[in-house]
Amino acid sequence: MELHILEHRLRVASIAKESIQLFTYGLIKLAFLSSKTRCKFFSLTETPEDYTIIVDEEGFLELPSSEHLSVADATWLALNVVSGGGGFSGSQPIGVTKIAKSVIAPLADQNISVFMLSTYQTDFILVRDIRGAGRVACQQMALNGTSATLGRTSCLRSSRSTKVRERDLPFVMHTLAAEFTILRVVNGETVAADDLGITNGFVKPKLVQRPVIHPLSSPSNMFCVTSLDPDTLPTVATLLMDVMFYSNGVKDSVVGNEDSGHIRFFSFSLIEGYISLVMDVQTQQRFPNNLLFTSASGELWKMVRIGGQPLGFDECGIVAQISEPLAAADIPAYYISTFKFDHALVPEENINGVVNALQVSQAEKH
Numbered sequence: 001m002e003l004h005i006l007e008h009r010l011r012v013a014s015i016a017k018e019s020i021q022l023f024t025y026g027l028i029k030l031a032f033l034s035s036k037t038r039c040k041f042f043s044l045t046e047t048p049e050d051y052t053i054i055v056d057e058e059g060f061l062e063l064p065s066s067e068h069l070s071v072a073d074a075t076w077l078a079l080n081v082v083s084g085g086g087g088f089s090g091s092q093p094i095g096v097t098k099i100a101k102s103v104i105a106p107l108a109d110q111n112i113s114v115f116m117l118s119t120y121q122t123d124f125i126l127v128r129d130i131r132g133a134g135r136v137a138c139q140q141m142a143l144n145g146t147s148a149t150l151g152r153t154s155c156l157r158s159s160r161s162t163k164v165r166e167r168d169l170p171f172v173m174h175t176l177a178a179e180f181t182i183l184r185v186v187n188g189e190t191v192a193a194d195d196l197g198i199t200n201g202f203v204k205p206k207l208v209q210r211p212v213i214h215p216l217s218s219p220s221n222m223f224c225v226t227s228l229d230p231d232t233l234p235t236v237a238t239l240l241m242d243v244m245f246y247s248n249g250v251k252d253s254v255v256g257n258e259d260s261g262h263i264r265f266f267s268f269s270l271i272e273g274y275i276s277l278v279m280d281v282q283t284q285q286r287f288p289n290n291l292l293f294t295s296a297s298g299e300l301w302k303m304v305r306i307g308g309q310p311l312g313f314d315e316c317g318i319v320a321q322i323s324e325p326l327a328a329a330d331i332p333a334y335y336i337s338t339f340k341f342d343h344a345l346v347p348e349e350n351i352n353g354v355v356n357a358l359q360v361s362q363a364e365k366h
């Protein structure tokens with residue numbers, strides 16, 4: 001199999017829900033007027049806590065500077081596992097559980113933290129390219145008299161790790177070179193990735209068990225993972241804007257009632273011209289029939305949320321803790337990391353088995 005290092009340099013940010021109106025102009029432009037920007041990688045995910053934005057550096061320029069925008073203290077590169085050659089657009093996702101042993105676990109063994117984004121088309125593994133870019137943004141905002149929160153921790157807090165690599169990519173390539181043909185995407189073309197020759201600081205890891213250490217919860221919503229033809233996007237633009245920015249708990253009182261076990265979760269991605277949507281079935285029913293793509297089985301998904309307190313970007317192995325038990329049980333999953341918590345989507349019929357498998361793993365830490 002091939003591992004593609006995409007050319008996008010990405011920023012991960014959080015927008016406070018009560019401040020989303022300050023950013024809607026830029027977000028609408030990124031989502032619906034992409035021809036007016038140079039952005040090629042844009043994802044927005046709404047959770048009960050905030051909006052998480054993953055966007056390339058060109059798209060990041062469309063967002064205003066604000067104390068309500070928290071930016072992770074790094075730039076990120078997206079990796080994509082491709083089976084049988086070609087680009088990510090040609091097939092359904094391989095799935096986080098299919099790459100648990102070949103990608104996720106080896107990176108965790110090397111203390112490389114990852115940020116996951118599963119879409120209708122593929123799975124993106126984000127690794128830090130350059131650290132400190134967000135720190136510069138923090139300093140710039142301080143000079144402007146405003147404040148910023150960087151990463152899932154304050155910019156005034158130091159990293160949990162005392163030994164912080166400037167770049168994770170060389171270690172990623174060294175770790176995965178035996179398993180994959182590693183290629184870089186340059187100007188849309190795949191070329192052989194340069195051998196970065198990492199030896200210093202690279203040690204053979206001690207393989208250890210990774211019990212689930214974070215609290216888990218499973219909301220009552222059922223979700224679908226879908227897409228639509230980009231040519232039809234204008235016909236549902238008004239509806240999508242309403243879902244993304246304006247209807248939080250207003251029209252969908254049943255959906256918005258978190259006391260009943262439902263949570264607010266919606267994800268929109270526009271990456272290299274391909275659209276991916278993750279929404280619950282109540283939101284799906286608002287869309288015209290035959291507009292959204294579905295699988296032949298019409299499969300529905302249940303969610304497992306990971307985290308009691310906001311997770312840290314520097315903690316390694318969070319995705320591995322979830323994906324390895326699922327891989328052992330041969331249960332497929334989508335995985336979406338957000339600024340504060342992580343989310344795994346598993347087939348509806350497997351949810352009880354998933355919860356049981358993860359609880360067993362959680363018990364092993366005691």
